[in-house]
Amino acid sequence: MPVDATPDPYTNPLVFGQRMQVLRTRRGMSRPVLGGLLGRSPSWVKQVESGTIRTPSLPMILRIAEVLRVRDLADLTGDQTMPVDLFIGPGHHLLPAVQAAINSYPLTSDRQAPSAAHLRLRLDRAWTARHEASNHREVLGSLLPDLIRDAQLTVRQAETAADRRAAQAILSEVYSLAQFFVAYQPDSALLWRVAERGMVAAQESEDLHAIGVAAWLTVQAHRDAGPAHFDAADAVNRATLEFLQPALPNASEKVRAVAGALQFEAGYTAARRGTSGVAWGWWEKAQATAQGLPKSYYHPITSFSHAVMSAHAVTVAVELHAGGEAVRQATRADADTIQSLPRRSRHRIEEARALQLDGQPEAALTALAKAHECAPETIAYNGYARRIVLEETESKSPARRQRASELAVKLGTLAA
Template sequence: MPSDATPDPYAHPIAFGQRLKILRTRRGMTRAQLGGLVGDRTASWVRALEEGRLQTPKLETVLRMAEVLRLPDLSALVGNSSVPVSLFAGPGHARLGAVKDAINAYPLTMRREAPTTAHIQARLARAWTARHSAPNHRDVIGALLPDLIRDAQLAVRQADRAADRRAAQSALSEVYSLSQFFVAYQPDAPLLWRIAERGMIAAQESEDPHAIGVASWLTAQAHRDSGPGHYDAADKVTADALEFLTPLLPDASDHVLAITGALIFEAGYTAARRRETGTAWRRWDQARAMALRLPGDYYHPITSFSRAIMGAHAVTVAVELRAGGESVRQAAASDATAIPSRPRRARHRIEEARGYQLDGQPDVALDTLDRAHQAAPETIKYNGYAKAIVLEHVESKVPARRRRASELAFTLGLLTA
C-alpha cells in the first residue's frame, strides 16, 4: 500500500482510536458532530479517543458510535469482537440475490410480450398490500419482485406510443420504489443506490408528479441515511421536489397531497438529525397541515403518510433531537394501533423504544421492542437502533433486565447459544 494511502480500518491491529478517526472521516463527519450525536460529547473528547489518550468507551457508547457512523458491523469499529452483531446490515435476506440479479439484468431482447401496464399496476397494488399486512413482509415482496422488475422493464422497452411509454415508466419507477424498501438495511449499499437512481430516472421519464415525488422521497432518505456529509444533498432533493409539486397542489389528487406531506416531513427529519429543533418542529407542523387536507381514513400506500402517522412522526422528531422526555410525551400521545401497516407500526414501536431508552426507562424500552417484534419480526431484525438497545442491556447488572435483553437478542439472531 502506498505510504500516502488511507489506512484500512478493518486491518488488524489498528487501534480503536485510529479506526474511529478513519471511519468518521469517511462518513464526512466532524468531531463535534460525532460527539453531539453520540450523546452531547465534545469534539475534544472525540479527539482524545482518536489519539489514544482515552481508553475505549463502554459497550453502550461504542454501540451508539457504530449506530451514528452507520457501520455494517460492530467489528468495523472495535476489530475482533466477541459480540457477533450486524448493526445496520444483517447477513442479507435469502431472496436478496434473486432481487439483485433482476435489478442488474437488462432486457435487450423481445422474445415475449410484456404484460400491460394495468396488469403491472394491479400486481404492484397487491404487493404493497402484502408489504403492509404480512409479518414476514420482506419474504413476501422478495418473492414478487424479480418478475415484477423484469416485466416492468420489458413494458418500457415495448411501449410504442409516448403516452404508453410514460405510463410504463411510472409503473417501473414504483417497482423500483418497492425494491428500495426491500433492499433497505441489507448489506449492499451500491445496490440500494442503483435502485434509487434508476427509480428517479424512470419517474422523471414518466412525467408523473406522484412518481417523481415518491422517487424524490426515497432518494432523500438514501442521502440522509448516508450520514451528515450527505444532509445537504437530502435537503436539495426535498427542496427541488417541493418546488415542483407546490404549484400543482390546488388541483392535486390525494396521492400527490400525501407525497408532498411526506416530503415536507422528510425535510423536518433531516433537520432533526442536524439538531435544528425549530426547523424540525416547524416542518412537522407543515406536514400535519397537509395531512389534515386528506380524508380521515386515507393512508398512502408507499410512504404511509396520513393523519394517523403524524403522531409517530412526532416521536421520531423528538428522538432524533435526543429529547428523551419529549419523546416519551409524544409516544403517550400517539396511537400505534391507528397505523394499519405492520412494518410501519413496528418501526414506530422501535422509535418509541428509543425514546424510553433516552429517558432512562430501559425496561419499558425492551417491552416496547417486544411489541415491535410481534408486529413485524423482519422490521426489527434489520433495524440497527433496536439491536443497539438490546445489546446494551445484555450486559445489564439488573438480572431481570439482562435476562429479558438476552431473550430478545437470541430471538433477533444477535447472539447464539
C-alpha cells in the same frame, strides 16, 4: 500527547486494533456489546484491540466498520489507499434473486409484455402484501424479480409516447418497492442503482406521484448515508417540493400525501442536524397537509396519514435527543391506528429509543418486544433496536438481562 489522553485514530502509526478500540470507545460501546453485534466474545474483541491476534479478515473488518458506524473504511484500517463508503446491514436469502433482476440488461425478448393495467394491479397487491406482512422482506423478495422484469419489458414494448410514460410511472414505483427490500442490506451500490433508476423512470413518466415517491426514497438514502450527505438530501427534497407546489391545490389525495411525506422528511433531516426549530417547523407543515386529507386516508407507499404524523413526532423528538418530549409524543400516539405492520413495528422501535433516552430501559424492552411481535423482520434490520437490546444484556438487573438476552436471541444478535 499526555499519557492518559485518548489517541487520535487518524494519527499514524496506530494499528488496526488500536483504531478499533478508539472508535468503539468514542461510540460509547462496551466490548461485550461490540462482540455481541459481531457474533464474537468480549475476549475476542480485547485480543484484537490489544494485537494479541492478527487483523481480522476483510468480511469481518467490514462488519466491524458497519457496527461502529464507520463510513470510510480507511478510518478503521489506516490504509488511505482504500477509502470505502459503508452502508451495509444484514443480508436476506432472496437478495441474490432481486440483485439478478436489477442487474440484468435484456435488450430483446420473444414474449409479450403484460399490459400496464395488469402490472398496476400486481403492483398494488404487492404494496398491500408488504404492509400486511410481518415478514415483509420475504414477501417482497419473492415478488420483485418478476415484477422488475415485466415492468422493464412493458416500457420497452410501449407503442406510443403516452403508453411509455404510463409504463415508466409503473417501473419507477416497482423500483420504489425494490428499495424497501434492498435498504439496509449488504449491497450499497445496488441501493443507489435502484434509487437512481427510480428517479430517472419517474422523470421520464412526467407523473407527479411517481416523481414525489422516487424523491422521497432518494432523500432517505442520502440522509442514511451520513451527515456528509444531508445537503444532498435537502437539495432533492427542496427541488421536489418546489416542483409539486403549483399543482397541489388541484392535486389528487395521493399527490398531496406524498408532498406531506416530503415535508416530514425535511424535518427528519433537520432533526438529524440538531436544528430543533426547523425540524418542528417542517413537522407542522406536514401535519397541516395531513389535516387536509380525509381522516381515514392512508398513503399506500409512504404510510402518510393522520396516524403516522403522531409517530413522526416521536421520531423528531428522538433525533433531537429530547427524551422527555419523545416519551410525551409516544404517549399521545396510537400505534394500533398505523395500518402498515412494518411501519407500526418501526414506531415501536422509535418509542423504545424515546424510553431509553428518558431512562426507562424496562419500558424500552417492552416496546421492542411489541415491535418484534408486530414485524420481526423490521426489528431484525434496525440497528437502533439491536443496540438497545445488547446494551440491556449487560444490565445490572438480572430480570432485565434475561429479557434482553431472550430478545437478542430472537433477533439473531446472540446465540441461543
